[in-house]
Amino acid sequence: MNAQGTSLIYQLELKSLDLAYGCKTVVHHASLQLPAGQIGCLLGPSGCGKSTLLHAIAGFEKPTQGSISTVNNVISDENSVLPPEQRNIGMVFQDVALFPHLTVADNIRFGIRQLESTQQQQRISELLSLIGLPEYANRYPHELSGGQQQRVALARALAPKPDLLLMDEPFSGLDAKLRETLVPEVRRILKQEGISALVVSHDQSEAFSIADLIGVMNEGEIHQWDLAKRVYQQPATPFVAQFVGQGNLIDATVSCEHCVDTVLGKIRSTKPHQLVPGEQVKLLIRQYNVSQSSESPFTAQLLKKTFRGAYHQYQLQLESGEMLTCAVPANVEHQPGERVHIQLNINNPVLFSADPPQ
Amino acid sequence: MTTQTLNSSTRNINWLSGSAVLIASVLALPVLVICAFLFAGSVEVWSHLFSTVLGDYIGNSLALLVGVSAGVLLLGVPTAWLTSVCEFPGRKIFTWALLLPLAVPAYIIAYTYTGLLDFAGPVQSLIRNITGLGYGEYYFFEIRSLGGATVMLSLVLYPYVYLLSRAAFLEQSNSAIEVSRTLGYSRTQAFFKLALPLARPAIIAGLTLALMETLADYGTVQYFGVTTFTTGIFRTFYGLGDSAAAAQLAAMLLGFVVLLILLEKYSRRQIKYHSSNEQRKRPKLVKLTGTEAAGAFLICLLPVLFGFLLPGGVLLNWAITQAEFNPQDFIELAWNSFTLASAAAVLAVLLALILAYARRMNNHRRVQTSVMIAGMGYALPGTIIAIGILIPMAWLDHQLINLSSEWFGFNPGLIFSGTLFALLFAYMVRFLAVSLGSIQTGLDKIKPSVDSAGRSLGCTPAQVLKRIHVPLMRSSVLTALLIVFVDVLKELPATLILRPFNFNTLAVRAFELASDERLIDAAPASLMIVAVGLLPVILLSRSIARGKE
Numbered sequence: 063m064n065a066q067g068t069s070l071i072y073q074l075e076l077k078s079l080d081l082a083y084g085c086k087t088v089v090h091h092a093s094l095q096l097p098a099g100q101i102g103c104l105l106g107p108s109g110c111g112k113s114t115l116l117h118a119i120a121g122f123e124k125p126t127q128g129s130i131s132t133v134n135n136v137i138s139d140e141n142s143v144l145p146p147e148q149r150n151i152g153m154v155f156q157d158v159a160l161f162p163h164l165t166v167a168d169n170i171r172f173g174i175r176q177l178e179s180t181q182q183q184q185r186i187s188e189l190l191s192l193i194g195l196p197e198y199a200n201r202y203p204h205e206l207s208g209g210q211q212q213r214v215a216l217a218r219a220l221a222p223k224p225d226l227l228l229m230d231e232p233f234s235g236l237d238a239k240l241r242e243t244l245v246p247e248v249r250r251i252l253k254q255e256g257i258s259a260l261v262v263s264h265d266q267s268e269a270f271s272i273a274d275l276i277g278v279m280n281e282g283e284i285h286q287w288d289l290a291k292r293v294y295q296q297p298a299t300p301f302v303a304q305f306v307g308q309g310n311l312i313d314a315t316v317s318c319e320h321c322v323d324t325v326l327g328k329i330r331s332t333k334p335h336q337l338v339p340g341e342q343v344k345l346l347i348r349q350y351n352v353s354q355s356s357e358s359p360f361t362a363q364l365l366k367k368t369f370r371g372a373y374h375q376y377q378l379q380l381e382s383g384e385m386l387t388c389a390v391p392a393n394v395e396h397q398p399g400e401r402v403h404i405q406l407n408i409n410n411p412v413l414f415s416a417d418p419p420q
Numbered sequence: 421m422t423t424q425t426l427n428s429s430t431r432n433i434n435w436l437s438g439s440a441v442l443i444a445s446v447l448a449l450p451v452l453v454i455c456a457f458l459f460a461g462s463v464e465v466w467s468h469l470f471s472t473v474l475g476d477y478i479g480n481s482l483a484l485l486v487g488v489s490a491g492v493l494l495l496g497v498p499t500a501w502l503t504s505v506c507e508f509p510g511r512k513i514f515t516w517a518l519l520l521p522l523a524v525p526a527y528i529i530a531y532t533y534t535g536l537l538d539f540a541g542p543v544q545s546l547i548r549n550i551t552g553l554g555y556g557e558y559y560f561f562e563i564r565s566l567g568g569a570t571v572m573l574s575l576v577l578y579p580y581v582y583l584l585s586r587a588a589f590l591e592q593s594n595s596a597i598e599v600s601r602t603l604g605y606s607r608t609q610a611f612f613k614l615a616l617p618l619a620r621p622a623i624i625a626g627l628t629l630a631l632m633e634t635l636a637d638y639g640t641v642q643y644f645g646v647t648t649f650t651t652g653i654f655r656t657f658y659g660l661g662d663s664a665a666a667a668q669l670a671a672m673l674l675g676f677v678v679l680l681i682l683l684e685k686y687s688r689r690q691i692k693y694h695s696s697n698e699q700r701k702r703p704k705l706v707k708l709t710g711t712e713a714a715g716a717f718l719i720c721l722l723p724v725l726f727g728f729l730l731p732g733g734v735l736l737n738w739a740i741t742q743a744e745f746n747p748q749d750f751i752e753l754a755w756n757s758f759t760l761a762s763a764a765a766v767l768a769v770l771l772a773l774i775l776a777y778a779r780r781m782n783n784h785r786r787v788q789t790s791v792m793i794a795g796m797g798y799a800l801p802g803t804i805i806a807i808g809i810l811i812p813m814a815w816l817d818h819q820l821i822n823l824s825s826e827w828f829g830f831n832p833g834l835i836f837s838g839t840l841f842a843l844l845f846a847y848m849v850r851f852l853a854v855s856l857g858s859i860q861t862g863l864d865k866i867k868p869s870v871d872s873a874g875r876s877l878g879c880t881p882a883q884v885l886k887r888i889h890v891p892l893m894r895s896s897v898l899t900a901l902l903i904v905f906v907d908v909l910k911e912l913p914a915t916l917i918l919r920p921f922n923f924n925t926l927a928v929r930a931f932e933l934a935s936d937e938r939l940i941d942a943a944p945a946s947l948m949i950v951a952v953g954l955l956p957v958i959l960l961s962r963s964i965a966r967g968k969e
Contacts, residue, residue, distance in 0.1 A: 120876055146875035147883075153876040159869035163891045172887070173877030215873075222878065 071133065073098045073226055073258035074119065079128035081114050087282060088114050092128070094277055094287040096226075096258055101249065103261045103269040103290075106279030107305070112262045113156075115279075116228050119260065120153050121146035132225055152219035156231040158211045160203040166190070166214050167199040173222040189217040192251055209240045216248060220255055227252065227259040233268060245271050266306055270294075278302045300414050303346045312384045314345040314413070322413065325382050326360045326406050335413060346412035349375075352388035358405040362386060364396050378402060437787050440778035443771055444790035447797060447849050450808025454674055457667035465665050473652055477669070481648045481676070483566055484573070484641070485631055491574025492630045495723045496581025497623060501611070502720060504589040507705035508713040514720040516961030521727030522579040523953035525910045527639025527931060528946040530572045532731040534643070535738070535939040537563045564644045572644075573634050575727040580633075581626035583960075588622035589615065607706070621690035628684040635676055636801035638913035639931055649673040650913060653803045657917075663811055670804040681799050732950060738943035745944055753945060757925040760840065761908040764847040765855075768904045769897055771848065772855040776863050791856070798853035802914030805846045810917065813837035813845075839920055846914040851907050855900035862896025863889075903956050910949055 074096040081089035089111040096102045104112040117123050119130055121143060129139040132151075137144040152173075160169050170186050177185070190196045193213040203211055212232060219227055232248070233241045249272045252259050263269050269276050270290055277287040278301070286298035297303035300311055314322040319334045324345055337343060354376075362378035365385075373389040376396070380386065388404060396402055502508070503515045521529075537543050537560075544560055551558065562568065592615055600610045638650040649669055657666035708716050739745075775791050797805065813836040824832050836842060866889060874884040912927045919928065926945040933942035 117872075120872070122872060122875070145880070146872070147878045147880055149876075150878075151876060153873065155869040155873060157867055157869050159867060159873040161870060161873075161888060161892075162865075163888075172874070218873075218877070228876075 071098045072096060072131075073100075073133060074102075074260065075131050076115075076119075077129045077131075079115070079118070079130060080126045081111070081118050081123055082126045083114075087126070089118070090282045092282075092284050094284060096260060096275065098133075098258055099256055100274045101252055101259045101261065101272060102275040102277065102287075103263055103273035104277045104279055104284075105263055105266060105269040105306070108264055110279040111282040112279050113230055116153075116230050116260065116262050119226075120151055120228055121149050150222065150225050152222065152224035152227045154212075154215050154219050154227070154229040154232050156234060158203075158208075158215045158235070160211055160215055160218070162203055165200050165202055166195070166206070169203070169214060170218050170221050172218060185221055189221060192220075192254065193217045194247075208236050209244055212236065212244065213247075216251065220251075220257065223255075224257070227257050229259060229261040231262055231264070234264070241268065248272065276306075278305060280305070295410070295412075297346065297412060300344060300346075303412060303414070307348055308387075309346045309348045309412075310384065310386050311344040311346055311414070312380065312386070313382065314343050316341045316343060316413075322411065324406070325380055325384075326404070329406060329408050329411050331411050332409060335411075337413065337415075341415070344414045345408075346414070347386060347406065347408070349387045349389055351406055351408050352378075352386055352404055353407060354388065354390045354394060354402055355405045356403050358403045360405060361401040361403050364398050364400050364402050366398060367396070376402065378404065434782075436774065436778040437782050437784060440775050440787050440790045440794075443775060444793040447794050447852065449812060450805050450846075450849055451674070451797075451800065453808045453812050454667055454670050454804055457664060458671040465662070465668060469665060469668065473647065474672075476647045477649050477652045480566060480641075480646055481635065481673075484570060484634055484646070484648060487567070487570030488573045488577065488630060488634045489627060491570060492578040492581045492627060493623070495574060495578035495727075496626065497585050499578075499720050499723060500582045500586035500589055501615070502716045504586050505615075505706060506708050506716055508708040508716040510717055510720070511705075514724070516964065517724045517728075518582050518720060519579050519957050519961050520724060520729075520954070521576045522960075523957045524576050524728060524731060524950050525639065525912070525927070525953070526573050526576050526633075526637050527643060527912060527934075528735075528949060529576055529727070529731045530569070530640040530643050531930070531934040531939050531942055531946065532734050533568070533572060534563055534934075536730075536734055537561070566644075566646050569640050569644045569646050572640055573630075573637060575723065577630040577633050578723060578727070580629040581623060584622045584626035584629075585619050588619035592618050621687040624687040624690075625684055628680045628687070632677060632680050632684075632799050635673065635680070636803075636913075638801075638803060638916075643931075643934060649676075650801060650803045653807060654913075654917075657807065663807070666807050667811060670807045673801060674804055677799050677801065677804075681796070732947075735943050735947045735950065738940045739947045742940045743943045744938075744941045750944060753924055753926050753929050754948065756923060757909055757927070760843070760925060761905045763840075764844055764851065764908045765901045765904040767844060768848060768852050768855040769859065769900050771852055772859045772900060773897075775852075775856060776859045779860075780863060780868075791860075795853040795856050797849040798851065800850060802846070802850060802911060803917070805849045806914040806917035809842050809846050809849070810837055813842050837918075840923075843915065843918045843920075846918055847904075847908050847911070850911070850914065851904045854903050854907060858896050858900035858903065859893070862893050866892055899959065902959065906953055906956050909952055 072095040074094075076092050076094050079089060079092040080087060081092075092111075092115055094102070104115060106112050114123060118125060118138060121138065124143045125138055125140055127140055129136050131137060132149075135144075137149055161172065164172065167186050167190075170189055171182055174182055174185055186199065187196065190199060193216060195210060195213060198206065198210065198214075203214070206214065212235075216229075216232075233245060236244065245268055261269070261272055263272075273290055275287065276290045276293045278285045278293060278297075280301050286293055286302045288296075288298070293302060294307055297306060297309075303309045303311065312324060312326075314324045314329070316335075316337045316339050317323045317328065318339060319337075321328050321330045322343060322345060323329075329345065362380050364376055365379050366377040367390075368375045368377075369392070370389075371392070373392055374394070376388045376390050378386045378388055386404075388402075390396070390402075499514070499518050503511055503518065535541055539555070547558065547560070548554065600614050601607070605613060636650070638654065641648045642651045642654070649672065653666050653669045653673070656662050656669060771794070775794055778787050779791050814834075817834045817837050820835060821831055821833075824830055870888060871884055874888050875881070879887060909925075910927060912931055915925055915928055916931065919925070924932075926948055930942045930945040930949065933939070933945070
């Protein structure tokens with residue numbers, strides 16, 4: 063699956079990369095291309111191999127197969143690995159990893175000491191104002207808050223103007239409120255520096271707010287590497303569909319080249335799909351596709367409802383046993399066990415063959 | 421652009437791991453030799469030992485263990501509780517002052533009290549002057565006895581219990597105590613039903629440390645004429661010249677030590693279960709007033725007074741006013757002690773660095789085991805280590821001498837057993853754990869991601885070491901150097917056995933002078949040892965003070 067980027071210069075390209083710890087393969091056939099200036103995000107549940115992939119790009123792991131290349135150089139393959147210090151790839155770590163014995167300024171200076179001291183000074187103050195901490199040059203890391211430390215770590219990684227910046231779960235140590243302000247802030251900084259970056263995250267809202275391109279990973283495989291919007295709207299595999307945006311899959315039967323039949327009625331799509339009539343498929347249904355409507359002939363049993371302020375979230379069970387979730391205005395009252403009339407509103411149905419290739 | 425295979429770094433890792441395994445194997449040698457004698461010994465030697473002295477050794481050693489247990493618990497636990505939970509005048513000072521006796525080796529406090537309390541000493545003279553009674557006409561406590569040794573050891577070893585139980589009391593979450601109060605317990609009940617049981621693993625851990633030191637003690641019991649395992653080993657080895665029997669006694673003593681190690685490990689595990697991970701509020705101190713405050717003050721004052729102030733003062737007085745003092749002789753002793761201790765400290769830190777880095781680069785089971793073995797020697801009494809080294813080294817020397825005289829017609833002398841080599845070897849076995857502890861703690865604080873950050877900012881592994889590790893490890897290395905230096909300076913039994921002929925240190929001279937009943941002349945050397953011994957205690961109390969902030 064290729065990115066839909068228009069640029070032909072890839073700042074980073076992985077070609078069917080395999081990574082292993084001992085004899086246990088943790089990343090399998092990973093391929094992706096990151097165009098210059100774009101921010102990519104590897105999204106997946108913990109243990110899916112995304113951090114290992116990032117460390118391999120940085121040069122800390124050796125691939126068992128495949129290759130990693132930057133603009134025109136292969137930097138890792140199964141034969142040789144360019145040492146991390148020669149790659150000009152910056153990295154921001156999950157646990158920040160600031161040097162505790164150095165001040166903020168000296169932390170940032172660490173990677174640019176080959177520059178003349180006036181240039182160093184200039185770059186440091188430039189970065190400090192970029193991250194919004196111009197008065198903190200002489201503080202030590204332990205005197206900073208978590209969010210400030212993370213911004214200094216970003217500045218330190220940006221100082222040598224790396225070709226590519228890697229960020230390993232950079233926001234996971236921060237509280238939710240701080241994350242909300244820091245994530246767009248980091249995106250702004252990266253875009254302002256015009257730097258290509260690859261971020262690893264397990265949080266989809268974080269991924270959507272920082273990345274142009276998203277790669278969804280599970281069990282060592284990249285299921286889809288695509289524009290953020292398309293990952294959500296046109297998930298390539300059932301896993302992507304369910305992991306991104308928490309969808310449910312229900313059975314459906316292809317009835318014509320525009321439509322499928324479900325227990326909740328016939329769904330028509332605007333574009334013809336490439337499926338054979340009579341085939342058994344799975345239809346992706348997200349929460350916003352379902353609405354409560356007393357005119358609808360279709361019902362589902364209310365299993366559980368959760369008050370969310372503006373609305374109730376309903377957990378519904380169809381007669382077939384399949385599950386759906388649905389948001390219902392808070393002024394409507396149903397009790398668990400009741401049957402609720404619902405209808406589907408789907409314009410571009412996402413369908414998977416019942417036995418999809420993984 | 422050059423690419424590099426991973427081979428060169430793999431080679432470095434293998435080199436480090438190999439060295440770690442080698443160091444551990446060499447350091448394990450003395451214990452293996454001792455253990456071998458446990459099985460290799462002849463029945464006659466055993467039955468002879470058994471029918472003659474063994475009963476005494478076991479009886480006295482056990483009595484000493486029981487007595488010292490009671491002593492250190494009585495001195496250590498109440499003081500720890502008072503300084504960590506109550507507020508009373510002088511609490512802040514006592515918090516660190518209660519550690520001071522740690523600076524005084526047991527044999528030195530023993531000489532001091534003997535000089536003070538024996539028949540010719542100032543206390544008994546004063547009694548006789550006041551009452552007009554003569555020799556034998558009044559009862560006075562005989563300091564040179566099993567009871568006396570128990571008191572001496574308790575006075576200098578209680579800080580182990582104090583330190584660990586204090587840490588445990590401080591760690592106890594205030595909310596646990598508060599919960600018990602809301603459930604109807606009084607403060608006293610809460611102490612006995614909750615605080616004490618929660619602190620028990622830590623108290624036991626501290627107790628086992630004190631007991632290991634008790635078993636290892638030679639200077640005190642020898643001076644007081646109490647026959648225990650350590651004095652028995654010496655007597656069998658030197659008096660009877662029977663190295664096999666000495667090794668077998670050492671093996672039995674090792675059995676006791678192993679029991680203590682197991683107990684200590686077990687209670688350390690318990691500490692993990694008992695300590696809570698919740699966010700702790702700083703416990704509010706209970707303010708004591710009136711007689712309660714005076715009582716608390718007194719309870720904390722007594723150990724400091726008798727464990728440090730009084731003996732320290734007496735030593736100072738003797739050293740300044742009465743001791744026969746030969747500056748040239750003293751400088752030579754100090755020089756010997758200091759160079760030996762410095763050499764041992766540097767060596768111990770180098771070996772510890774190799775072990776710690778081997779473990780960081782390659783946390784293989786083999787390496788882990790090596791690090792563990794290298795760190796076990798601290799529990800071993802110096803006598804065991806000395807015998808365990810002397811036997812194989814003497815054998816090696818004899819082989820060498822035979823070969824050399826046969827082939828070259830030249831006698832190289834005792835290269836291993838007759839030089840400082842054997843002594844340094846023994847110090848490594850005993851004190852590597854100390855440097856290893858400090859260096860590993862320091863290294864663990866440098867997260868692996870910090871190394872990776874350095875690499876991604878353009879540093880080679882060597883530059884990471886120079887620009888990140890060296891500055892960050894400096895204080896751990898200095899601490900390790902200092903603690904090993906002081907421990908070596910204080911060490912007596914292994915030094916006595918393994919020192920080259922006519923090579924004297926401060927500790928050895930203090931011991932010899934005291935044995936010759938020249939207690940007062942031993943004061944300058946003793947005072948020097950105590951003064952140097954204060955350095956790590958100051959370090960410890962400073963880190964405790966910092967930890968509280």
